[in-house]
Amino acid sequence: MSKIPQELKYTRTHEWLRSLPDGNVEIGISDHAQEELGDLVFIELPQVGRRLTAGEACAVIESVKAASDIYAPIAGTVVATNEQLAQSPELVNHDPYGNGWLMRLKPAQASDQEALLSAEAYGAVAEAG
Amino acid sequence: MLALLGVREIDALFDEIPDALRVSQLQGVGPGLSELEIMQLMRARANCDGAPLCFLGAGAYEHHIPAPVWSTVTRGEFYSAYTPYQAEASQGTLQSIYEYQSMMVSLTAMQASNASLYDGATALSEACLMAVRANRRSQSARILWPRSVHPHYRQVAQTTAAGQGLQFETLDYDRSGHCVLPELAADADLTALVIAQPNFFGVLEDVHALTDWAHARGALVIALVNPTSLGVLSPPGQWGSAGADIVVGEGQPLGCPLSSGGPYFGFMTTRLQFVRQMPGRIAGRTLDLDGRPGFTLTLQAREQHIRRAKATSNICTNQGLLMMAGTLYLALMGAQGLERVALTCMARTQELVQALCALPGVRLAFSAPRFHEAVLLFDRPIAPFLQALAAQGIIGGLDLSVHYPELGPALLVCATETRTGADIERYARALGELLT
Numbered sequence: 001m002s003k004i005p006q007e008l009k010y011t012r013t014h015e016w017l018r019s020l021p022d023g024n025v026e027i028g029i030s031d032h033a034q035e036e037l038g039d040l041v042f043i044e045l046p047q048v049g050r051r052l053t054a055g056e057a058c059a060v061i062e063s064v065k066a067a068s069d070i071y072a073p074i075a076g077t078v079v080a081t082n083e084q085l086a087q088s089p090e091l092v093n094h095d096p097y098g099n100g101w102l103m104r105l106k107p108a109q110a111s112d113q114e115a116l117l118s119a120e121a122y123g124a125v126a127e128a129g
Numbered sequence: 130m131l132a133l134l135g136v137r138e139i140d141a142l143f144d145e146i147p148d149a150l151r152v153s154q155l156q157g158v159g160p161g162l163s164e165l166e167i168m169q170l171m172r173a174r175a176n177c178d179g180a181p182l183c184f185l186g187a188g189a190y191e192h193h194i195p196a197p198v199w200s201t202v203t204r205g206e207f208y209s210a211y212t213p214y215q216a217e218a219s220q221g222t223l224q225s226i227y228e229y230q231s232m233m234v235s236l237t238a239m240q241a242s243n244a245s246l247y248d249g250a251t252a253l254s255e256a257c258l259m260a261v262r263a264n265r266r267s268q269s270a271r272i273l274w275p276r277s278v279h280p281h282y283r284q285v286a287q288t289t290a291a292g293q294g295l296q297f298e299t300l301d302y303d304r305s306g307h308c309v310l311p312e313l314a315a316d317a318d319l320t321a322l323v324i325a326q327p328n329f330f331g332v333l334e335d336v337h338a339l340t341d342w343a344h345a346r347g348a349l350v351i352a353l354v355n356p357t358s359l360g361v362l363s364p365p366g367q368w369g370s371a372g373a374d375i376v377v378g379e380g381q382p383l384g385c386p387l388s389s390g391g392p393y394f395g396f397m398t399t400r401l402q403f404v405r406q407m408p409g410r411i412a413g414r415t416l417d418l419d420g421r422p423g424f425t426l427t428l429q430a431r432e433q434h435i436r437r438a439k440a441t442s443n444i445c446t447n448q449g450l451l452m453m454a455g456t457l458y459l460a461l462m463g464a465q466g467l468e469r470v471a472l473t474c475m476a477r478t479q480e481l482v483q484a485l486c487a488l489p490g491v492r493l494a495f496s497a498p499r500f501h502e503a504v505l506l507f508d509r510p511i512a513p514f515l516q517a518l519a520a521q522g523i524i525g526g527l528d529l530s531v532h533y534p535e536l537g538p539a540l541l542v543c544a545t546e547t548r549t550g551a552d553i554e555r556y557a558r559a560l561g562e563l564l565t
Contacts, residue, residue, distance in 0.1 A: 041430075042405065047265055062405075067430035069439065 002031040002126065005097055009073070009113060010122030016097065017073045017116060020104070024079055025113075028101045029061065029070065029092065032126040037063040040089040045081040045103055052076055052105065054115075059102055061092070073116055076105030179522060182552055184481065186502050186543025187329070187527040188249065188279050189390070190382045192357070192470065193547055198384045198457045207453050216426045222449070223424035226412035229456040236359050236459070237352075237376040238366025239398035243409035244447035245455075249353075249379025250282040252395030253323070254289035255408045255442060256351045256377045259399075260321035261295060262441070263374070263406040264349045269318040275300045275308035277328035278353060280532040306332035306495030306504070310342055319348040324373070326354050326362065330541065331478070331502025332495050333362070340369030349374040356396070357382045357474065358500050360467035375399045375407075384458025385451050394448035394455060405431055408442030470546050474501035477544035477553070484557035485542065488564055494539060501545060504529065507538040515540075517563050523556055 009017045014033035018026040042062040052072035059070035092100035230242035246252045322343035352365035352373035365373035381393040413427035433440035478501045494504035511528040518525040526542035
């Protein structure tokens with residue numbers, strides 16, 4: 001059974017979102033997603049400063065068997081990306097909710113997050129495959 | 130077989146295609162022929178070509194091909210035009226691709242090569258699309274290219290990129306034949322500059338200055354090069370202070386015969402940092418579970434059989450057979466052999482230019498140094514001369530009036546190492562008689 005921390009919000013496309021104290025949000029992929037993808041070999045992250053709309057493809061995660069798009073859970077501007085992933089993409093496999101974070105966004109609108117899934121709701125999505 | 134499928138006639142297999150989209154008869158294509166009849170027809174057609182003396186280049190070049198090249202390429206083990214499926218079962222094919230890639234990386238002084246593309250024109254198209262993906266500082270998809278890039282290449286790239294929002298802007302050439310850089314605003318967003326070396330006129334550009342100019346403006350440099358010329362010229366990886374970013378070209382001069390325009394192969398090399406943006410297949414060397422060296426297709430996740438519609442490119446194959454000829458050609462010639470070929474081509478073209486410019490009404494168009502082609506200006510239209518020369522078994526060159534009408538009557542000529550002093554004399558004498 002994969003881990004689904006209670007304090008995070010999720011999407012149907014297996015991204016998670018964490019609200020940070022400074023008002024920004026941190027984004028990554030779920031434990032379930034990294035398990036499904038297998039060993040990650042390359043992660044292409046967006047340029048800092050890029051403006052994303054909700055649902056926009058903004059990163060690519062490549063494993064030994066597939067390459068998958070990552071979609072922005074909410075609209076916002078990229079304020080940071082996890083530069084460690086260039087050398088160590090396996091951090092996403094080992095610690096998807098911690099050191100394996102992908103990027104941080106400055107949200108465009110506060111209301112955006114209401115469309116996201118709770119841990120329970122996402123658990124049902126992940127279980128359904 | 131039709132009975133097995135449960136259909137009465139072969140047309141039934143095509144029932145799904147609406148009548149409006151079907152062609153009942155192909156114009157000019159007769160009914161089926163037997164193998165014998167086909168052979169007879171093809172032999173008769175081939176004989177119509179004769180064995181002309183060729184001074185035409187313009188993108189495809191007659192070079193001597195050492196005999197071992199095609200006697201090896203046509204061995205059963207290699208005689209497949211295609212990338213293998215179940216690739217790792219074909220270790221020999223993968224190794225040949227790996228050796229090819231290593232040679233192209235060395236020839237262009239870059240870091241990574243793909244397993245080849247269709248031809249030079251599609252390689253340039255792919256390079257333009259790749260530059261848009263790779264240059265993440267640029268949002269404009271704006272690509273500058275000189276008018277002295279092969280006109281057919283520009284047409285192919287424009288067709289390929291038409292649906293993808295690329296904007297091509299054409300740079301003019303000056304009286305020396307060099308491309309002229311535009312004045313741009315300091316904050317202009319430029320994706321890439323294409324540099325052809327030599328350009329379509331055979332002229333050698335100041336590639337170092339052009340490369341540095343593009344990089345200073347945040348643009349990537351796409352080098353379009355003749356591989357033979359790299360026997361003597363600076364490799365693109367050493368252009369300017371940082372080197373070119375993507376290198377492409379037509380591989381035909383490396384061991385592939387002229388045959389009605391193809392099949393040829395395109396090549397592409399790049400920096401390691403852009404390798405995931407590069408289209409096509411890549412063979413890599415690795416170790417198997419027992420620690421023994423082996424070869425494998427690598428970075429396949431960016432290809433369409435895995436990434437589907439979001440693949441880097443719709444290219445999923447390579448020109449295996451022609452690539453193999455190129456690999457063998459380079460292996461047999463070596464660096465010194467390629468240098469000798471390049472130098473001989475330059476010397477022969479110099480002799481040709483001198484001989485033809487001694488004729489009345491013929492002069493050289495561009496003063497800049499050249500590789501193995503030159504543009505000659507005439508005081509009368511070119512086409513009648515080319516027809517009269519053809520009647521004598523001489524292909525005199527390319528009439529530039531279609532693509533470059535501003536030059537007036539202009540002829541692009543080429544002499545490779547296969548042209549002798551006597552050949553050049555024969556051409557000059559025949560043209561001299563026509564001019565007087």
